[in-house]
Amino acid sequence: MKRLGLTLLWVFAASVICSAQTLYYPQIANGQNGGVIVVTWLFVTNPNGSETATGSIQFTQDNGTPFNITFIDVDTGQLATTLNILTFQNLSPGQTRIYLSTGTGPLQQGFGTLNSGVRVTSTALFSTYGSGG
Structure with missing residues (x-):
């Protein structure tokens, strides 16, 4: 009985630990350069x-300082970042948010470093625009 209790405790602890997730975006870019x-x-x-x-997603510059970048929630048009x-x-099951x-x-x-209490999937995509759009 003692083993069963310890086994259940271990399984519960492992499931709680494994449910949290950290993802990394190796590069995030924003701004203007040379048109x-x-x-x-x-x-x-x-x-x-x-x-x-x-x-949450925390953004850091290459030099290790905070990367204060502004993201907009595409669906609502609302500001999504604070510093x-x-x-x-x-974020409901099956739902995707676009920023x-x-x-x-x-x-x-x-x-960027994404931390979530449950498993999520995520990706970053760059777009570049010239002076003509």
């Missing part, structure tokens, strides 16, 4: 069948 505008699109999807996802943190809440950086200011780059 070219660079923006980053972020796609965050909750593939779970029943769990709602909540989490260098993007927070997503109540777009503004492309304003000088070109800057860094990386």
Whole structure:
């Protein structure tokens, strides 16, 4: 009986630990340089069948300092970041949120770290625009 209790405790602890997730975006870019505008699109999807996802993405410049970048929630048009943190809440099972950086200011780059209490999938996509669009 003692073994059963310890086994159940271990399984429960492992499932709690394994449910949290960290993902890395190796490069995030935003801004203007030489007439070219660079923006980053972020796609965050909750593939779970029943769990709602909540989490955040922290942006850091290549030199290790906070990367204060502005992202907009494409669906709502609302600001999604506060300084260098993007927070997503109540991401329903099967739902995808799309975020777009503004492309304003000088070109800057860094990386992102996504933390979520449940498993999510995510990717970053760059778009560049010239003076003609």
